[in-house]
């Protein structure tokens with residue numbers, strides 16, 4: 532019908548693992564809310580969809596569409612639990628499952644054809660699907676901006692340093708890439724010049740970098756001013772380089788976050804800026820010995836703490852730790868992280884420095900103590916320590932009992948902590964200003980929205 536033909540239909544395609552769908556989701560909601568007469572579909576595996584908030588009444592034009600996860604259904608053995616295995620199965624069923632999903636989205640919308648595909652930038656093959664339909668592809672970068680720039684310069688980096696580990700050059704600064712002046716070769720995500728360059732993440736990132744120039748626009752979970760040199764350089768390469776973050780500020784949830792472990796009422800009973808919140812993200816956990824050191828360090832520091840630690844990893848805590856520290860802090864399988872970080876009693880964030888955590892720490896104005904583990908996390912820590920001034924790390928990277936005590940003392944009670952906290956507060960103000968009316972992220976979002984709704 533004429534109505535169906537003229538109605539914009541934006542299909543979001545998530546990378547359906549770890550924190551990625553949850554990072555992308557606020558953008559889909561913000562688009563649906565800003566364009567109530569448009570159709571918005573959110574494509575992910577059933578498993579990923581079930582981890583998202585159930586359909587809110589505030590965006591009735593937003594619909595979930597399940598895509599196949601590639602797990603064989605006829606196999607006698609149970610589905611794999613290992614995330615890398617699941618990622619490989621999923622990727623091997625693209626782009627067919629995505630094309631089916633796009634068709635299903637149109638059908639579910641009463642025949643309104645998809646007119647724009649916006650995907651997690653990792654999902655580079657979405658560009659082929661978009662090309663086949665002759666609709667624009669608008670990737671959204673959910674991970675770190677410095678690492679994004681590094682991925683875009685992969686060929687240059689490999690020319691200079693090879694792919695065998697850059698032996699002898701690990702300390703060299705990446706000063707030849709605008710905005711990466713503080714980064715060393717050794718801080719690069721694995722799979723660029725070192726590590727397995729055939730791993731799924733390395734290949735995804737490489738293909739992403741090759742496809743990005745074909746995009747109608749690129750949206751990023753950052754805000755102008757955080758990495759000015761990267762912004763300037765990428766904006767001159769890509770005419771539609773649009774920092775629109777913090778993503779979660781663009782569409783704040785209308786419901787109160789679930790707090791099954793009672794973190795927020797517990798925080799209410801603490802002293803201002805006295806608590807350290809500890810989390811290493813949704814994928815990896817530090818090795819058991821190091822968890823033991825951290826636990827002993829937390830106990831010895833006396834600092835009140837909330838430690839989000841996956842239930843499966845809690846068995847590695849030292850014997851008696853939970854009983855010994857029951858009056859001091861809490862270990863929980865999950866915490867409402869954003870709300871915890873924004874709570875006035877939280878004075879520091881011990882983090883793996885995943886990008887979402889980094890952005891959430893910035894948004895909450897909390898100084899960070901970093902224990903990077905893999906991927907973009909080393910670069911994120913370098914940015915905090917040497918560029919933004921809102922974070923620091925451990926000497927020698929890994930956590931020891933004494934290292935934890937020293938670092939927490941300095942973060943929560945020392946002069947260094949005060950300096951970091953002052954910078955963290957400035958960054959928070961900048962993040963809030965960016966998404967406020969007239970702010971750069973809000974303006975960039977409006978541009979992105981216009982591009983998405985063109986029919």
Ligand code: U2F
Pocket residue numbers: 549550551673674675810811812813814815839864865866867868869884885886887888889891905906907908
């Ligand atoms: C990968 O990061 P992760 O998913 O491991 O970590 P984050 O990017 O920091 O995202 C974790 C999210 O989970 C939330 C938290 C973040 O939004 O608020 N969360 C929570 O709400 N409650 C909890 O108890 C624990 C976590 C990768 F490892 C990183 O290197 C990348 O930067 C990142 C983005 O691509 O993906």
